[in-house]
Amino acid sequence: MSAVAETGHKGEVVLAARNVAKSYGSVHALKGVNFDIHRGQVTTLFGENGAGKSTLMKILSGVVTPTSGEIILDGEPVSFASSSQARDRGISIIHQELSLAPNMNVRDNIFMGREIMMATGVDFAEEERQTRLLMAELEEDIDPLTPVEDLRLGQQQIVEIARALSVNSRILIMDEPTSALSASEVEVLFKVIRDLTNRGVSIVYISHHLEEALQITNHAVVLRDGAMTAYAERKDIDLEWIVRHMVGDNFDLGSPPTGYDKGEVSLSIEGLTVPDPGGAGYAVVDDLSLAVRAGEIVCIYGLMGAGRTELLETVAGRLKATAGRVLLKGRDVTGQTIAQCIRDGLVLVPEDRQRDGLVQTMTVGRNLSLANIGAFTRGLFTSAARELDLVGDAIRKVHIKTDGGGAAIGSLSGGNQQKVVIGKMLATDPEVILLDEPSRGIDIGAKAEVFKLLAERARQGLAVVYTTSEVGECLSIAHRIIVMRRGRISAEFGPDATKEQIMAASGEAVHAH
Amino acid sequence: MSVTPAIDTKAATRGGKRKKSFVELLFEGRAFFALIAIVVVFSLMSPNYFTVSNFLIMASHVAIFGLLAIGMLLVILNGGIDLSVGSTLGLAGVVAGFLMQGVALPQIGFILYPSVWVVVVLTCLLGAVVGAVNGVLIAYLRVPAFVATLGVLYVARGIALLMTNGLTYNNLGGRPELGNTGFDWLGFNRLAGIPIGVLVLFVFAIACHILLTRTAFGRWLYASGGNERAAELSGVPVKRVKISVYVLSGICAAVAGLVLSSQLTSAGPTAGTTYELTAIAAVVIGGAALTGGRGTVIGTMLGAFVIGFLSDGLVIIGVSAYWQTVFTGAVIVTAVLLNSIKYGRR
Numbered sequence: 004m005s006a007v008a009e010t011g012h013k014g015e016v017v018l019a020a021r022n023v024a025k026s027y028g029s030v031h032a033l034k035g036v037n038f039d040i041h042r043g044q045v046t047t048l049f050g051e052n053g054a055g056k057s058t059l060m061k062i063l064s065g066v067v068t069p070t071s072g073e074i075i076l077d078g079e080p081v082s083f084a085s086s087s088q089a090r091d092r093g094i095s096i097i098h099q100e101l102s103l104a105p106n107m108n109v110r111d112n113i114f115m116g117r118e119i120m121m122a123t124g125v126d127f128a129e130e131e132r133q134t135r136l137l138m139a140e141l142e143e144d145i146d147p148l149t150p151v152e153d154l155r156l157g158q159q160q161i162v163e164i165a166r167a168l169s170v171n172s173r174i175l176i177m178d179e180p181t182s183a184l185s186a187s188e189v190e191v192l193f194k195v196i197r198d199l200t201n202r203g204v205s206i207v208y209i210s211h212h213l214e215e216a217l218q219i220t221n222h223a224v225v226l227r228d229g230a231m232t233a234y235a236e237r238k239d240i241d242l243e244w245i246v247r248h249m250v251g252d253n254f255d256l257g258s259p260p261t262g263y264d265k266g267e268v269s270l271s272i273e274g275l276t277v278p279d280p281g282g283a284g285y286a287v288v289d290d291l292s293l294a295v296r297a298g299e300i301v302c303i304y305g306l307m308g309a310g311r312t313e314l315l316e317t318v319a320g321r322l323k324a325t326a327g328r329v330l331l332k333g334r335d336v337t338g339q340t341i342a343q344c345i346r347d348g349l350v351l352v353p354e355d356r357q358r359d360g361l362v363q364t365m366t367v368g369r370n371l372s373l374a375n376i377g378a379f380t381r382g383l384f385t386s387a388a389r390e391l392d393l394v395g396d397a398i399r400k401v402h403i404k405t406d407g408g409g410a411a412i413g414s415l416s417g418g419n420q421q422k423v424v425i426g427k428m429l430a431t432d433p434e435v436i437l438l439d440e441p442s443r444g445i446d447i448g449a450k451a452e453v454f455k456l457l458a459e460r461a462r463q464g465l466a467v468v469y470t471t472s473e474v475g476e477c478l479s480i481a482h483r484i485i486v487m488r489r490g491r492i493s494a495e496f497g498p499d500a501t502k503e504q505i506m507a508a509s510g511e512a513v514h515a516h
Numbered sequence: 517m518s519v520t521p522a523i524d525t526k527a528a529t530r531g532g533k534r535k536k537s538f539v540e541l542l543f544e545g546r547a548f549f550a551l552i553a554i555v556v557v558f559s560l561m562s563p564n565y566f567t568v569s570n571f572l573i574m575a576s577h578v579a580i581f582g583l584l585a586i587g588m589l590l591v592i593l594n595g596g597i598d599l600s601v602g603s604t605l606g607l608a609g610v611v612a613g614f615l616m617q618g619v620a621l622p623q624i625g626f627i628l629y630p631s632v633w634v635v636v637v638l639t640c641l642l643g644a645v646v647g648a649v650n651g652v653l654i655a656y657l658r659v660p661a662f663v664a665t666l667g668v669l670y671v672a673r674g675i676a677l678l679m680t681n682g683l684t685y686n687n688l689g690g691r692p693e694l695g696n697t698g699f700d701w702l703g704f705n706r707l708a709g710i711p712i713g714v715l716v717l718f719v720f721a722i723a724c725h726i727l728l729t730r731t732a733f734g735r736w737l738y739a740s741g742g743n744e745r746a747a748e749l750s751g752v753p754v755k756r757v758k759i760s761v762y763v764l765s766g767i768c769a770a771v772a773g774l775v776l777s778s779q780l781t782s783a784g785p786t787a788g789t790t791y792e793l794t795a796i797a798a799v800v801i802g803g804a805a806l807t808g809g810r811g812t813v814i815g816t817m818l819g820a821f822v823i824g825f826l827s828d829g830l831v832i833i834g835v836s837a838y839w840q841t842v843f844t845g846a847v848i849v850t851a852v853l854l855n856s857i858k859y860g861r862r
Contacts (some may be wrong), residue, residue: 016588147847319749321748321749340753341748341749341750342751342753344751345750345751346751351749353746353749357747358743358745359745359746359749360746360749360810361746362738362739362742362743362746362747363742363743363809364738364741364742364743364805364808364809364810365738365739365742365809369735369738369739372735373739373746373747373750373752374750374751376732376735377732377734380731380732383730383731384726384731385730385731385732385734386734421645427750464533506666
């Protein structure tokens with residue numbers, strides 16, 4: 004039951020891909036990739052969306068078989084017919100979306116589908132004992148009988164890892180394991196990863212969060228358009244190097260637009276206080292004041308739970324404040340509905356585009372026109388021709404790569420879907436746009452395009468407020484950087500701040516909780 | 517609008533020009549082809565089936581649950597379900613019958629005989645009130661649609677039974693000297709040879725089609741059915757939309773109740789029992805997704821006609837009523853199967 008087979012030396016190659024290629028019809032998702040996974044070390048796959056990371060992962064974990072090339076495990080070629088065959092050989096994968104049953108407890112989740120049986124049924128006592136052992140190995144104080152839904156996301160991630168270890172995994176593939184974690188939970192995860200590698204488990208790590216991945220990885224594999232563009236050890240590379248190989252040239256998320264005069268104050272938040280929506284009694288936004296001028300770009304940085312999302316949602320009319328005012332061009336808009344706010348020119352691009360941003364059953368065009376139906380309605384009826392103009396205009400302005408407005412929303416890449424959500428709101432011709440984590444889950448090329456777009460609109464007088472949890476994104480187009488901590492503004496910087504200053508103000512350096 | 521009943525209205529914007537293979541075409545228009553197949557098969561089996569008079573008779577049967585299905589489509593597009601329509605239909609018939617008997621006002625010793633138009637308006641208003649109750653329960657009090665409308669199903673049926681003490685109003689003709697004749701006009705009269713009930717169905721269908729495809733409300737409905745949170749954040753008044761669809765569904769049920777009691781010239785408290793299921797079946801056969809956001813009026817109409825023409829055809833060729841039930845069930849399951857293949861591919 005102990006998690007790891009203690010054979011071989013650290014650093015030796017356990018799994019290797021040789022000329023692995025995968026084609027779907029005429030689409031070459033992967034074009035001959037070569038790399039090694041070393042025992043007890045972390046290998047990170049870098050690449051934009053669509054670069055072939057997930058295809059490669061699926062091949063390694065036996066979900067799909069490669070069109071050509073081979074996978075070499077412990078020096079001999081293998082081919083997996085299914086993911087359970089791969090798991091039997093010690094290769095497990097932890098997907099981005101956790102596959103736990105939230106209503107069941109930790110023990111039952113870990114042994115789901117391979118319960119330990121005895122004559123009278125499931126041997127819960129033995130399962131519980133093994134679960135405790137696993138948790139002790141991972142140094143996590145999680146009771147086996149706790150329902151998974153009561154755990155924090157980071158702890159749920161640990162349970163996933165425990166499940167993978169319980170089947171004797173020697174190679175663990177982690178797809179974006181930190182995307183839902185807070186900074187302190189990321190620390191815990193990294194500690195677990197270090198423990199695992201010390202015991203000889205090899206980790207294949209995938210993340211959009213480049214800085215974070217650099218902290219933990221030993222080797223870097225960079226993919227672009229299905230081909231491997233670079234492969235190096237950690238000591239030889241830096242962030243610049245990865246980004247350069249990911250996108251093909253030197254990359255830059257932009258700089259604050261200059262050369263124009265900012266206008267009057269567009270958005271003014273005065274003493275805003277918002278109670279916890281869960282009813283916990285404390286204020287998630289605590290007596291916060293902020294003024295944003297026309298043409299100004301403000302970045303709000305903060306950890307998860309700092310109150311960024313609640314602040315934006317309250318300003319945009321979704322949540323109710325208990326105190327304070329929101330003024331739009333000097334007019335009080337506190338307590339207005341979302342629809343009224345949109346009409347007045349105050350719009351929000353939500354954080355989770357799948358859940359809050361897009362209507363999956365509608366086309367690209369109808370998503371784009373959704374917030375602006377009034378613009379192509381005359382009397383009672385909508386005008387198809389006017390809508391077509393409006394949609395075409397939006398697609399051009401935000402540079403959406405699509406077959407046209409009639410395309411299904413699911414046919415777009417993540418970055419283009421995000422542009423649809425932003426384009427939908429920009430189509431209403433707002434005065435103020437609030438964007439909650441606009442770069443979440445989109446690749447660096449799309450990120451840069453989004454920021455460029457926002458900078459252009461700011462130049463035309465739009466007030467832009469965006470939040471982020473990546474420090475690098477604060478130091479791009481923002482004129483001002485606001486750091487939020489526990490519902491309050493803890494610091495304010497200009498564009499010349501350093502990453503260390505910003506992170507210190509957010510409380511990130513102190514891992515108190 | 518071409519015959520693509522089973523699919524969201526993607527024709528409106530660019531990108532729909534791609535040529536479709538024959539199989540795809542067959543699949544997209546499955547409800548239409550099913551209807552053609554039903555007509556052809558029964559016409560071959562019975563000489564009485566393929567006649568104008570039979571089609572008109574069948575169509576006036578379809579009118580009843582076709583009207584219910586239109587209201588149901590709106591609710592299902594919103595991602596809800598309205599189980600109360602059959603009871604609302606029955607209650608509407610009973611209330612109409614009650615009003616036609618004359619309303620006694622003992623305080624002033626006078627019996628009021630409202631004219632037929634007043635009865636029609638009051639009955640529709642009743643349907644709207646029942647729908648509004650559903651809507652408020654679901655949108656504001658957050659009762660799941662299934663439970664709220666199930667409750668209203670019982671309450672409405674119970675009120676209908678209480679009002680009549682379980683009996684049926686047989687005299688709906690009115691009397692000329694009281695000025696309240698003409699109730700049977702809805703059920704018996706014809707315009708250009710077509711029964712009024714069928715015309716009412718088509719007027720409702722066309723109005724609903726325009727509502728869905730050409731108005732802001734239609735767009736709100738598709739959006740909030742597809743993703744309510746996204747719709748709300750885009751400024752769609754999702755609660756108002758939700759209440760509206762239940763109100764419209766209630767009105768459709770009330771109109772169906774008027775047409776039915778007029779066709780039968782009687783109003784019984786048990787009329788329309790289980791009709792809500794037929795209406796749901798028509799919507800589903802028409803390709804709408806029960807999860808909301810997908811479906812069209814044309815599809816729903818085809819679905820209603822498939823069910824109506826199938827069951828009447830089985831009667832004409834003399835198949836037992838029990839087999840009719842089996843066939844209808846098989847058609848519904850097949851339709852859902854095809855829908856899940858279609859939507860599952862995305």
